[in-house]
Amino acid sequence: MKPDDFDYVSKLLKERSGLVLTKDKSYLLESRLMPLARKSGFKGLDDLVTAVRRRDTVVERAVVEAMTTNESFFFRDNKPFDQFRTIVLPNLLKARAAKKSFRIWSAACSSGQEPYSLAMILKEEGAKLAGWRIEIVGTDISADILKKARAGTYSQFEVQRGMPMTLLVKYFKKKDENWTIDPSIASMVQFKEWNLLGDLKALGQFDVVFCRNVLIYFDQPTKTKVLRSMAGLMPDDAVLYLGGAETVLGISDQFKPVPGQRGIYAVARGSAATLGAPGG
Template structure:
């Protein structure tokens, strides 16, 4: 790939999605965009980039979606889900006892494994949540990946990645060569097409935010922008989950680490840090 073409594509991706690519990632552009070039009927990347330079907005969107990392799997890393069930959920039930409602946001929800994992946890706690109104919102900038999430259909490989066997048997059924998640679980998650670089305020307030393994693709100013915008959506006792390689330290003052809870952060304006106790 020509240096000027790499610079053009990388700037487009930065502007449209926040994704930052270093020059050693040119192979990634080629591997992700060649299938798109063939689909569009171009002879190669040169033709695709030539069309892109003509400000083809539909192509810009397709390229942005093709380059956005979409890997996800059920109960990824397990700890954030165990911690939610054992520590955060009991605190929410206590703190929201009067209004009996709370909302969870899964940013960059990809093909839906993260929000559905949370939905299964909440379904397993149905007795404690009787009479409660709980919303799970999953967002992503890719329309195609959200279609997959809404379908609730997963391959054998996908359900084998992190899914406990008892939950697979309980909440999935075989459909041809795929596994289909229970309609009740699917109904617990609302998916919306949303770019994290856009105004987040229309999404409303969230008590818990999962923004895991997303910030690692952004530069520091973009990380700060996204985290500050997320904090503005959360109450004083809101809780944020980040990926294992991510942190708020040196990036924003809107959140602070919760002692003993790795990867879990409290809204800085609140005093809920002590209430979550020791590591579960």
């Protein structure tokens, strides 16, 4: 790809999605956009970029979606979901006992594995949650990837990555080479197309936010902005999950690490910093 074309497309991506691509990542741009160029009937990347430069909104959107669709899999890294089941959920049940409701947000949820993993955990805790109203919202910038998430159909390879066999058998139905999630789990998750750089207020308030392996693609000012916006949606005792390679330190004063719970952050103005501590 020509240097000036790379600069133009990378600027577009940052403006529309927050994704930052340095010049050493030109190979990534080419590997993601060549299939899109062929699929869209262009002779090559030059013609694709020409359409982008003409401000063809359909092509612009397709380019952003091609570059921001990230890999996901069920129960990714395991520990965050163990923490949710054994620490975060019990605290939620205690803190929300009066109103018997809470909301969870899976930001940049890709093809749905993360929110569906959370839904399965909650389904397994069914007896404790009788009479509770629970909402799980999964958002992503890509309309195409959300279609896959809503369909809830995954290949053998996709369900083999992280999915416990007991849950696969219990909550999925196999047809040919694919597995489709049970309607009882699918109905627990609402999927919405949303840009993290936009106004988040309309999403409402959330007690738990999963934003894992997303901030690593943003520059520091964008990280700070997104975290500030998220904090505005969270009550004082809410918690935020980030990926293992991510942190709020030196980036945002809206959150603080929860001692002893790697990857979980408390709202700085609140009291969840004692989450999981004796008597906390």
